Amino acid sequence: MLGIPTHLAPRVNAWSTVRAFHAAAIGSLGAAVVALLLFRIADPDVHVIGAVAALLPMLGMIGVHVQFGTWRSAVAFLVVGGVCAWWFALVVAREIPEPWATSYLMSLVVVPLVLVGGAGAVPGRVVLWSIAGFGVGRLATTIANIQSGDSYHPLVLAWVTLAFVAAIVLAAGRSTARSQRVQPELLRSAREEHVSAYRAGVEAEAAAILHDTVLNHLGAIALAPDGPMDEQLARTVEADVAMITGKEWLAAEPAGATGAAVHAFEHVVEEHRALGLDVTVTGDPAAVGRLDPAAVTALVRAVGQCLANVRKHAGTDSAEVSVFDDGVACTVMVVDDGRGFDEQETGADRMGLRNSVRERIGRVGGDVQVWSSPGTGTSVMMSVPYPALTGSVPTAGHGDGAAS
Template identity: 35%
Template sequence: MRVRILPRETAAAVITGSVSAAGWAVAAATILLTAPVLVETLVLRGRSADIPLTLILLGVVLGGILAVVLRPRRWVVMAYLAGAGLATLGYGAVLLSGDPGIVEHSPYLVNRPALALVLVGIPATRALVGIAWSLLGFVVAVIAGVGAFAIAGLTFRPGFGPLMVLALTAVAYLTLAAIQARIRSRVPNFDELEAETQALAHGEDLARRTTAVVHDTLLNDLAVVMNAPDRIDRRTRDRLLADLETLRGADWISASAAVDLPAEDAGLRNELARLASEFQWRGLSLHLTGSPLAHHVLAPEVATALLGALRAALENVIRHSGVTTAEVEVIADADNVTVMVTDRGQGFDPKAVAGDRLGIRTSVIERMTTVGGEARVWSAPGEGTSVIISAPIDRRLP
């Protein structure tokens, strides 16, 4: 099962942004909880007439918070700081005008909107950016406080609330940044790990294809030379030279990545006929039977794998079966092109084949599995051998 994981920097931004958003929730809760305390305080001090205006100014601050939550854009936050700063200025001026003693009685009530200004960090995706926004909010809160005290004709007496909130916010952001840095040093970068895994898989695939090509060309050509008479004929020499040119040019390495036309039925029929002719002069007669391949299309890499696996199967017949004839039946249906190779030779026990023998396993089975196909082998001592090779048609093409 493949699990999708966010890129490391994106995940860090999501976490930091979530912490910033939590600050807005605290700011909104602060404004909402201030309202009942404000009403009670003003009633007790005989200032009920100031309740509507102060509540409206708190409502402006709360509305700005909701606007930023709904549209977390920098220009919205800047507009919030301007609007909420003016509302904080008016709120402080109303409370302080004509009642300087409220600073001594309820100092926290005066600077409550200022706390919401400091808790401004929703655009932040990094710790330093979040601290910078909080610092800007703190500056706006100080300016609003100075203005409110000046309007009331009082000496500015800053409360410790906004400064403490700024300090706590900075500590929270820096702690989160330190944790993320520590995690980066311990947790691998999954993007790089996936790239390395793909490179290893490509290397393994290249190794399998290299083994298959060496088995199908070099080893078989050596067998031809060993079993040939003292003087090989021209046809054998031409085949050996062609195989050496294939290995020297290494075109087969990029075969799976080549952009080519699909292998249609005519091309497959021609290749099958060419294989039959080649193995005929080598002493193996092939009886080709089965349904036609009309309107069936194979992707280039699939067709190459199918023909390579078929060649490997026929090589095993000519080298190990002890017979001179084999049957090749082609079956084409709506989903696959299947080739079955059957001989009535001496057969073998597939379970008894040593693990270091690569013929059937690498050149036939693994070769087809790599391209989404399938290959199966049935054999028993004295009962001959049957190999079924199945290749999927290319549904991307008509």
């Protein structure tokens, strides 16, 4: 109940209670039929067909009321149910001589009137309709008793049922009141948790972008020969400064912009080619465009960081980027034949692979695996599931080490 919005909780819980009452009412009629048949088996001279027939219209009206649930269907049920209760009680009073049995059977036919009479889902109204149903049933059985010359029967089971309905509604009302007091705190906590998670994601992405741009550019400038800055590097630095000082880095590629996604992928490859890295692209780059916007942005930026790592650390001037589509996920592999490294021995201050690749891909539900050792080159495989299957790709191979 605490998970239901505060303004809906009373009505939802009341409807649930009413539905449970309807099921119990049908069970009461079923118990009456079984009891009549047992009396018939025990004494063939007892004629119970009329009593069984009296229950059928009541059962049908339960279905009608459950279907419509209006005050009109409730009134119709009480009218038809009252007639059926009178008919049933008249047959039982004449055919079954045992007072306890008569009282029990009459209670069974009054119980549905107590349980099903309610219209709507307001707790107070449920109780009032139950009282009205009990009154109709009590009146109908009393008239039948007078007509048959039978004695008064207390209908203990019907009284117990009415008390049970009142107790249930009272308990539900108190529980709802408690939830209304507690739920605002829960909703506020949920909002704060959501905001904290969002803030943490933004901060992690900001740190990754800062690493991908400023630190990489500083490294490129330090390695550049003396003299004026390379024009391509200058343009890249200017574009990245404009990006990190604005709000564009918070936005993903537009939804459905397959061409824009592929262009972004090709653009990051061309950037590193312009910086002197020989990049070979194989496979199906169009698969990148089938990802959702956030995944496209994460994957493109992660590929850019992998290529930056090749330029700065691999000791080679070539790399291969392969794109695969297996129908479940888009997988991109960045492979080089450089010096390689041992990820377990990489310092904690080296954030490139950890922040800019692993955590970035992980935030969009993807998986990263790295194969590398000194002298054997490096292969980084990034798999990101397509939108309809997000979360279905196994997350194996995540490590704690990092390389920059």
